[in-house]
Amino acid sequence: MTPALSVEKIVKEYRAGRHAVRALDGVSLALLAGEIVGLVGANGAGKTTLLSVAAGRLAATSGTIGVPGAAPGSAGSRRVVGFAPDGAVFPPTLTVREVLDYYARLHVSGPRRAALVARALEIGGLAEVADRRAAALSRGFSQRLSLAQAAIGARRVLLLDESLSGLDPVARRAVCDRLAALAASGVAILLSSHDLAAVERLAQRVIVLHRGRIVREGPTTALLGERVLELVLDGPADRVPPGFRVTPFGVETDLGQGTVEAALALARAHRLAVRASRVRLRSLEDVVLDALEDGAR
Amino acid sequence: MLSRSAVAAEWRLARARLIRSRLGLWLALLAAGLAELGARAAVPDPAGLAARSGMMAAVLAVAFTAGSDADRAALPLTLTHPTTPLSLALGRWLGAVTVAALPMLAATTAVGIARSLSPLALLAANAGGLAAAGAAAACALALVWVGGNAGAGFLFLYIGVLSGLSPVGVRYLAPHGALPRAAEWMLALLPALWRYRVLAAGSAVAWLHAGLWITGGIALAAWRVSRR
Numbered sequence: 001m002t003p004a005l006s007v008e009k010i011v012k013e014y015r016a017g018r019h020a021v022r023a024l025d026g027v028s029l030a031l032l033a034g035e036i037v038g039l040v041g042a043n044g045a046g047k048t049t050l051l052s053v054a055a056g057r058l059a060a061t062s063g064t065i066g067v068p069g070a071a072p073g074s075a076g077s078r079r080v081v082g083f084a085p086d087g088a089v090f091p092p093t094l095t096v097r098e099v100l101d102y103y104a105r106l107h108v109s110g111p112r113r114a115a116l117v118a119r120a121l122e123i124g125g126l127a128e129v130a131d132r133r134a135a136a137l138s139r140g141f142s143q144r145l146s147l148a149q150a151a152i153g154a155r156r157v158l159l160l161d162e163s164l165s166g167l168d169p170v171a172r173r174a175v176c177d178r179l180a181a182l183a184a185s186g187v188a189i190l191l192s193s194h195d196l197a198a199v200e201r202l203a204q205r206v207i208v209l210h211r212g213r214i215v216r217e218g219p220t221t222a223l224l225g226e227r228v229l230e231l232v233l234d235g236p237a238d239r240v241p242p243g244f245r246v247t248p249f250g251v252e253t254d255l256g257q258g259t260v261e262a263a264l265a266l267a268r269a270h271r272l273a274v275r276a277s278r279v280r281l282r283s284l285e286d287v288v289l290d291a292l293e294d295g296a297r
Numbered sequence: 298m299l300s301r302s303a304v305a306a307e308w309r310l311a312r313a314r315l316i317r318s319r320l321g322l323w324l325a326l327l328a329a330g331l332a333e334l335g336a337r338a339a340v341p342d343p344a345g346l347a348a349r350s351g352m353m354a355a356v357l358a359v360a361f362t363a364g365s366d367a368d369r370a371a372l373p374l375t376l377t378h379p380t381t382p383l384s385l386a387l388g389r390w391l392g393a394v395t396v397a398a399l400p401m402l403a404a405t406t407a408v409g410i411a412r413s414l415s416p417l418a419l420l421a422a423n424a425g426g427l428a429a430a431g432a433a434a435a436c437a438l439a440l441v442w443v444g445g446n447a448g449a450g451f452l453f454l455y456i457g458v459l460s461g462l463s464p465v466g467v468r469y470l471a472p473h474g475a476l477p478r479a480a481e482w483m484l485a486l487l488p489a490l491w492r493y494r495v496l497a498a499g500s501a502v503a504w505l506h507a508g509l510w511i512t513g514g515i516a517l518a519a520w521r522v523s524r525r
Contacts, residue, residue, distance in 0.1 A: 055377050075300070075379040083377040089370035091310055093317040105306035106378040135367070149374070 002068050003030035004188035005054065005081065005157045010063035012049050012212075023049040024060070025212040031157060031188040036179060038203030038220070039192040040288050046212040047192040048086065051159045054190070055083035067157070079107065082150035086162040088142065090134045096145055097121070097130045100152060107153035116152055123182070124148030125174050139166035144175065151182065158182065158189045164198050176202055200224065200284040208291040216291035226282045227255040229263045234273035241270045255279070299387065303380035307388020311362050311396050320361035320396070324354055328400035328407075335408035343405055343414055344497035347426025349490055350404045352433035352456045354397035359434050360449035362396070363389045364441030372442075372522055386438060386519040390511075393434040394427070401426045418497075425496030425503075432488040432507040435514025442521040452487075460489035 012024040023046045031037060039047050052058040054065055056073045070076035090099045097117060104116040121127055124144040129137060134145060147163050160179075164172050176198055183189055193199050199206065206223055208216040216223070233250035244251040244267070251272065253263055260279060267274055315321050328350060335346040362368070375385060402423060409419045433456060440448030462470075464481040471477035484491065488510055496503045 057373055057377055075381065078377060079379045081377075083374075085374065088374055089367055090374070091371045092365065092367040093313050094310075098313065102306055102310065103375075103378050105309075106300075106303050106375075106380045109302045150377075152378075 001032055003066070004033045004068070005031040005190070006064075006066040007050070007054055008064045008066065010050070010053055010065070011061045012046075012053055012058065013061045023212050024053065026063075027209070027212070027214055028063075029190075029207060029214070029217075031190055033156065033188050034183050034186045035205060036183045036189040036191060036203045038199035038206040038284075039190055039209060040194070040196060040199060040206060040284070041209035042292060044211075045209040047209055048161050049212075050209065051083065051161050051190065051192055052085070055081060055159050057083060057085075079153060080155060081157045081159065082152070082155035083159045084143075084146040084150035084161060084163050086143075086146075086165065088146035088149075090145065090149075092135050094134055095131050096126050096134050096137070096141075099134045099145065100148060103149045103152050120148040120152045123151045123178055125171065125178070140168060140171055143167060144171070147175065151187075156187055158187055160189060160191045160193075162193060163191065164193050164195045172198065196284040196288060206284065206287070208288055210292050215294060216287065220284070223287045224281055224284060227279050228282050228286065229253050229255055229260055230278050230280060231264075231267055231272065231274050232276040234275050237270070237272050239270050241266045241272070250274075254282070298381055298383055300380060300384045303384035304388040304391065306380070307385055308392040308395065310389070311358065311392030314358075314362045315396055318361050320357065323357050323361075324396070324400045327354055327357065328403040331400075332404040332407040335404065336411040341408065341412040341414060342494075343408060343418055343422035344425055345490065345494045346408055347401055347405050347422040348429040348493040348496065349456070349461075351397055351401040351426035351430030352460075352488060352490065352493065353453060354400045355393055355430040355434035356437045356449055356453045356456060358393035358396040359389070359437035359441055360446050360453075362392055363438055364446040364449050366445065369442065369445065376522070382519040382523040383515070385522055386442075386515050390431075390434050390438055390515050390518070393438070394431050397430040397434065398427060401430060421497040421499075425493065425498075428496050428504065428507045428511075429488065429490075429493035432493065432510035432514070435511045435518070436488050437514075439514045439517040439521065442518050455483070455487065456490060460484065460487070461491055463489075463491040466491075 007027060007029045010024050010027045013020045013022050027050055041047055053060045056078060065072045067077040067080055070080060091102060094102060100117045100120045104113045108116060121130055124147050126144055126148055129141050137145060143163055143166050150158050164175060167175060179189055179202060203220050206220050207214055230252045231250045237251055240246060240251060244253045255263060331346060331350045405419055405423055437449050437452050440452060464484045467477050467481050492503050492506055
C-alpha cells in the first residue's frame with residue numbers, strides 16, 4: 001500500500017548562537033490512508049518540528065517528504081496535506097465563516113466553495129460561532145477552527161499539533177469522533193498530543209519521539225497488550241525484587257511472558273507484605289514513560 | 298508561481314479591514330484633510346494632491362491589511378494551503394492600492410469641483426496618483442514584512458513630511474553633513490512625492506521609478522514571506 005505521506009530520514013538543525021541544535025535526528029515514518037497515528041513525547045522532543053517539516057512549513061536540513069503525485073513543498077502537496085498548528089493565528093477582523101472562506105478560495109473557486117466551507121464548519125463543530133470574529137474565540141474554539149482549516153478541501157493527510165488541548169471533555173469527545181470519521185473516510189492523520197488517554201482511544205499506531213529520535217513505535221494494541229502485576233503492600237518494601245518498580249501503593253512489574261504465580265512467588269521470597277494484587281494492561285502513559293527512560297539512557 | 302484565485306483571496310481581505318478596522322476612519326480623515334489643503338492652495342496642484350493622497354493612503358492601507366503582528370503571524374498558516382508567496386504579496390498589494398484609490402479619488406474630485414479643474418487634468422492626476430500609490434504600497438509591503446508596522450510609520454512620516462523635497466533641494470538647504478547626504482539618497486531611491494508629482498505629466502523617469510518599485514517591492518515582500 002502506498003503511504004499517503006512518507007517521511008525519510010529527516011534531520012532538522014537550528015543554529016543557537018555558535019551551536020547547532022538537532023531538533024530532528026533521522027526521523028522516518030510512513031502514514032497510510034485511513035490510519036490515525038499518535039505522536040507523543042515530552043516537551044521539546046521535536047513533535048511540532050516534525051509536523052512543521054512534514055507540512056512544508058519548515059525546511060528540513062536533510063531528508064525527504066513524499067506525497068504521492070505531488071512534488072515536495074509544491075502547491076499540489078499543500079492541496080493534499082493539511083496542518084493544524086497549536087495556537088494558530090488567523091487573518092484578523094474576519095469571522096469564523098470568512099476565515100474558512102478565505103482558505104477555501106485557495107483550494108477551489110466558484111459555487112463549490114460554499115460546500116467546502118459548510119463541511120469545514122461541520123468538521124470543526126463551529127456552526128454556533130460561525131459569525132463570530134475568529135480573533136475573539138476561546139482557545140477551544142480556536143483549536144477547532146485550526147482543525148477545520150486543516151481539513152478544508154481535498155486534504156488526504158492531516159497533521160494535527162495538539163488539536164485536542166484546550167477542549168472541554170464534551171468538545172474533545174466530539175472532535176475525537178470527527179477525527180475517527182475522517183479516518184474512516186480514508187484520511188490519514190498524524191496527531192501530536194499530550195492527551196495520552198485520547199491518543200490511546202484514537203490511534204491505531206503510536207510513535208514516541210525523544211530528543212528528535214523515534215524511540216518506540218508500534219500498533220497501539222501491541223504496545224498496550226503487555227500485562228502489569230500491581231501489588232499493594234502493607235508497608236514500604238525493604239528490598240525491591242529484580243524487575244519490580246516502586247509505586248505509591250507498593251510495587252509493580254511487567255509480566256511479559258511470565259506468570260502471575262511466578263511473580264508473586266518472587267515477591268514472597270523477598271518478604272513483601274502483599275495485601276492485594278491485580279493484573280492490568282499497560283497504559284499508554286506507562287509505555288511512553290518507559291520509552292522516554294530507555295531513550296534517556 | 299501565481300494563482301489568480303489566491304490573489305483574489307488576499308485582495309478581498311482589504312474590504313473587511315476597510316469596514317471593520319479604523320482604516321476607513323483614517324482614510325476619510327486623510328482625504329478630508331488633503332482635500333481641504335488642496336482647495337485652499339494658491340495654485341491648484343491636482344497631480345501633487347493625487348500622488349500625496351495615494352501614497353499616504355497606500356501606506357496606511359498596507360499597515361492595516363498586512364503589517365500588524367496578527368497579520369504577519371497568520372502568513373505561515375496561509376502558506377500551508379495551495380498558494381504562493383508571490384500570490385500572497387500581489388494580492389495584498391492589490392488590496393492596498395484599491396483601498397488607497399478611494400481617498401485619492403475623493404480628494405481629487407472634491408478639489409476638482411471646488412477649483413473647476415478640467416476632467417482631463419484630473420484623469421491624468423489620478424492615473425499618476427494610482428502609480429504613486431502602487432509604488433508606495435509595494436515599498437511599504439516589503440518594509441512591514443521585514444520589520445512590522447514601524448516601517449510603515451517611518452514611510453508614512455517620510456512621505457508626508459520629507460518626500461516633497463528633491464535631493465537637489467536638500468543639498469541646497471544643507472550642503473554638509475552625513476544626515477543630509479543620507480536624506481538625499483533616501484529621496485532618490487525611495488518612492489517620493491517630488492518625483493511622482495510629475496507622473497501625471499508623463500515623466501518617463503518617474504514612471505520607470507514607480508514601475509521598478511512596484512515589481513521590486515512585491516518581489517521583495519514575496520521573498521520575505523517565503524523565508525518565514
